[in-house]
Amino acid sequence: MAAVVVSSLADARRTAAPPRAAQEAAWVRWLLIAAALLFVGGFLVLPLAAVFTEALRRGFGAYFAAFADPDAIAAIRLTLITAAIAVPCNLVFGVAAAWAIARFNFWGKSVLTTLIDLPFAVSPVISGLIYVLIFGLQGWLGPWLQAHNIQIIFAVPGIVLATIFVTFPFVARELIPLMQSQGSDEEYAAIILGASGWQTFWRVTLPKVKWGLFYGVILCNARAMGEFGAVSVVSGHIRGETNTMPLHVEILYNEYNFVAAFAVASLLALLALVTLGLKTFIEWKHQQALAAIP
Amino acid sequence: MSIEAHDIRKTFGRFTALDGVSLNVPRGKLVALLGPSGSGKTTLLRIIAGLEFADAGSGRILFHGEDVTAVPPGGRKVGFVFQHYALFRHLTLFENIAFGLRVKNRRERPDDETITRRVHELLKLVQLDGLDRRYPSQLSGGQRQRVALARALAVDPKVLLLDEPFGALDAKVRKELRRWLRRFHDEIHLTTIFVTHDQEEALEIADEVVIMNQARVEQVGTPQEVYDRPASPFVYQFLGNVNVLPDPALAQAGGSTGSPAIVRANGHIYVRPHDIEVGRHINGAPGISAIIRYIHTAGPQARLSLEQIRSREPIEAEISRAVLEDLNLKIDDLVLLHLRQSRSFTEDYNI
Numbered sequence: 001m002a003a004v005v006v007s008s009l010a011d012a013r014r015t016a017a018p019p020r021a022a023q024e025a026a027w028v029r030w031l032l033i034a035a036a037l038l039f040v041g042g043f044l045v046l047p048l049a050a051v052f053t054e055a056l057r058r059g060f061g062a063y064f065a066a067f068a069d070p071d072a073i074a075a076i077r078l079t080l081i082t083a084a085i086a087v088p089c090n091l092v093f094g095v096a097a098a099w100a101i102a103r104f105n106f107w108g109k110s111v112l113t114t115l116i117d118l119p120f121a122v123s124p125v126i127s128g129l130i131y132v133l134i135f136g137l138q139g140w141l142g143p144w145l146q147a148h149n150i151q152i153i154f155a156v157p158g159i160v161l162a163t164i165f166v167t168f169p170f171v172a173r174e175l176i177p178l179m180q181s182q183g184s185d186e187e188y189a190a191i192i193l194g195a196s197g198w199q200t201f202w203r204v205t206l207p208k209v210k211w212g213l214f215y216g217v218i219l220c221n222a223r224a225m226g227e228f229g230a231v232s233v234v235s236g237h238i239r240g241e242t243n244t245m246p247l248h249v250e251i252l253y254n255e256y257n258f259v260a261a262f263a264v265a266s267l268l269a270l271l272a273l274v275t276l277g278l279k280t281f282i283e284w285k286h287q288q289a290l291a292a293i294p
Numbered sequence: 295m296s297i298e299a300h301d302i303r304k305t306f307g308r309f310t311a312l313d314g315v316s317l318n319v320p321r322g323k324l325v326a327l328l329g330p331s332g333s334g335k336t337t338l339l340r341i342i343a344g345l346e347f348a349d350a351g352s353g354r355i356l357f358h359g360e361d362v363t364a365v366p367p368g369g370r371k372v373g374f375v376f377q378h379y380a381l382f383r384h385l386t387l388f389e390n391i392a393f394g395l396r397v398k399n400r401r402e403r404p405d406d407e408t409i410t411r412r413v414h415e416l417l418k419l420v421q422l423d424g425l426d427r428r429y430p431s432q433l434s435g436g437q438r439q440r441v442a443l444a445r446a447l448a449v450d451p452k453v454l455l456l457d458e459p460f461g462a463l464d465a466k467v468r469k470e471l472r473r474w475l476r477r478f479h480d481e482i483h484l485t486t487i488f489v490t491h492d493q494e495e496a497l498e499i500a501d502e503v504v505i506m507n508q509a510r511v512e513q514v515g516t517p518q519e520v521y522d523r524p525a526s527p528f529v530y531q532f533l534g535n536v537n538v539l540p541d542p543a544l545a546q547a548g549g550s551t552g553s554p555a556i557v558r559a560n561g562h563i564y565v566r567p568h569d570i571e572v573g574r575h576i577n578g579a580p581g582i583s584a585i586i587r588y589i590h591t592a593g594p595q596a597r598l599s600l601e602q603i604r605s606r607e608p609i610e611a612e613i614s615r616a617v618l619e620d621l622n623l624k625i626d627d628l629v630l631l632h633l634r635q636s637r638s639f640t641e642d643y644n645i
Contacts, residue, residue: 192344193445203397208383
C-alpha cells in the first residue's frame with residue numbers, strides 16, 4: 001500500500017516537473033529557495049517564536065496569571081464584542097454590495113467599487129480620526145451628542161464604528177470576482193422554475209458562494225480582533241473599559257510588564273495561526289468546489 | 295399551447311437586437327429559431343421566457359391567445375433549458391429536478407412522496423434512472439443536457455424553450471441527442487422552440503424553421519420549403535453551400551435544362567453545387583466553360599473546384615463519384631457546366 005502511494009507520488013512529481021529546458025540551473029534554484037527560507041525564518045517565524053518564548057519565560061503560572069488580571073479579561077471581552085458586532089455588519093454589507101455589483105449595471109457602479117477599497121487605501125490612524133472629527137466633543141455632531149448624553153468617542157460605540165470601517169472591504173472584495181465569474185444563469189433558472197427572489201438567494205446564490213464568503217469572514221474577523229491604529233485613536237485607552245487586546249498589549253509593554261504583554265500577544269498570535277489554518281482548509285475546499293464546476 | 299409574438303423590438307444601447315419581430319408557433323410544434331450569432335434569436339427566446347423585456351411600448355407575447363407580456367417568468371409556465379444547462383452545482387440530480395416543486399408555496403407544494411415519484415418518473419423519461427444521487431459535475435455533457443430538460447419539465451410547463459441545446463456537445467453526441475429530442479417531442483407533444491445556429495440541426499428535426507438575420511425574420515417555413523425556395527440571398531447562402539455568379543448572361547448560357555428562375559437584369563445568380571451538371575467540353579455547345587482546379591473525393595460526393603474560362607471566377611460543383619469515374623475527369627481538364635436549378639435576386643437584396 002505504502003509502496004503504491006510512494007510510486008504514485010513519484011509519478012505525480014515526474015509529470016508535474018517542467019521540461020528540462022524551462023528549468024533554472026541547480027545553484028540558482030537553491031539560492032532562491034535559501035533566500036526565501038531565510039527571509040521567512042527571520043521575519044516571520046523568529047518573531048512568532050519570540051512571542052511564545054517571552055510569554056512563557058517565567059513559566060506557565062505567570063503566563064496564566066496574565067489572563068487572570070481583570071483588565072486583561074475586560075480587554076479580551078471588548079475585543080470579542082467588537083468583532084461580534086463588526087463582522088456580522090460587514091457580512092451583510094459585503095454580500096449586499098457584491099450582489100449589487102456583480103448582478104446589475106447601474107450608474108455609479110465603478111465609484112462604489114472604488115469606494116469599497118477606501119479603508120485599505122487610507123492609514124488606519126486617519127480612519128480613527130474621521131470618527132473623532134465627526135463624533136468627538138469638538139466634532140460636527142459633538143455638541144448634539146453631548147446634549148443628549150450619548151458618548152461615542154472614547155467609548156465602545158466609537159471602537160465598533162472604527163473597526164467596521166477598517167474591516168469593511170474584506171467580504172465584498174472576496175465575493176465580487178467570485179460572483180462575476182459564476183454568472184447568473186443558475187439564478188435565472190431558479191426564477192423560471194418559480195422560485196421567489198428570497199428563495200433564489202438562500203437556495204442558489206448563497207450555496208454557490210459559501211466558501212468565498214467564509215474566507216472573507218475569517219479575514220474580516222482576524223482584522224477586527226487585531227486592529228490597532230484606528231481603534232487606538234478613538235479608544236481613549238481607559239483600562240478595563242475601552243482597551244482592546246492590541247491596546248492592552250501596548251500598555252503592558254510600556255509598563256515593562258513583558259511577560260503579561262507577551263502572554264496577551266500570544267493569544268492574538270494564536271488567533272492568527274488558527275485563521276491561517278482555517279484559511280488553508282477553506283482554500284482547499286474551495287479548490288475542490290471549483291474543480292467540480294461543470 | 296400556442297406561442298405568439300407581435301412586433302417585438304429590443305435595443306441594447308445603440309445596438310438593435312430585434313427590429314419588429316413577429317412569430318407564431320402553433321400548438322404542439324417543434325420550431326427552430328435559426329440564424330448566425332448576433333441575429334437576435336436568443337434575445338427573442340429570452341423575451342418569450344420573460345427573462346428579458348421588449349422595449350417599452352413595443353410588442354406583445356401571447357400564450358394560447360392570452361397576453362403574458364406583463365407576467366413574470368415564474369408565472370408563465372415555461373420550461374427553459376440554458377445553453378450551458380445552468381444546473382445547480384451544489385445539488386444532486388434528484389434535488390435539481392425537484393427544485394421547481396420544492397419552491398412552490400405551501401398550498402401547491404406536493405408532499406415528499408409525490409415529489410420522489412415525480413422525480414423518478416422524469417429521470418426515467420430522460421433515461422437517467424439510477425443517477426439521482428450524482429452531482430452535475432459527475433455527468434457528461436449529454437447527461438447534463440437531459441437533466442436540465444427533466445428539471446424544466448418537472449413543473450409541467452406549457453411550452454418548452456431551449457437555448458442552443460446542443461451547442462456545447464461534441465459532434466457525435468450532438469447528432470444522437472438531437473434525434474432523441476425529436477422522438478421525445480413526438481412522445482410529449484409540448485410546444486417547443488429551440489435556438490440554433492446550425493442549419494443542419496434545424497433542418498433535420500424542426501417542424502418549422504424561422505430564419506433570422508440582423509434582428510429580423512428572413513423566412514418562415516418547413517425545412518423543405520426554406521431549403522428549396524429560399525426567400526432571400528441570405529437564406530440561400532445560410533442553408534448550405536452556394537455559388538454566387540455575378541453575370542446574369544451566364545444563366546442564359548447554361549439555362550438550357552429549364553431553370554425555374556427568372557433572371558433580372560442586374561441580379562446575381564445563386565446555384566447550389568449539386569445543381570450544377572458537369573459534362574465533357576464540346577466546342578460551340580452551350581454552357582459555362584471551366585477548368586478543374588481541384589477534386590476532393592473524401593465523402594460520399596466528389597466536390598470539384600473549378601475556374602470559369604470567361605470570367606476567371608471560381609465555382610464549385612458536386613457530382614456523384616460514379617459520374618466522376620464515368621467522365622474520367624482529372625485536374626486541368628476543360629469541362630462544360632449546366633445550371634440545373636438556379637435562382638436570382640435583385641440588387642437591393644444584395645449581401
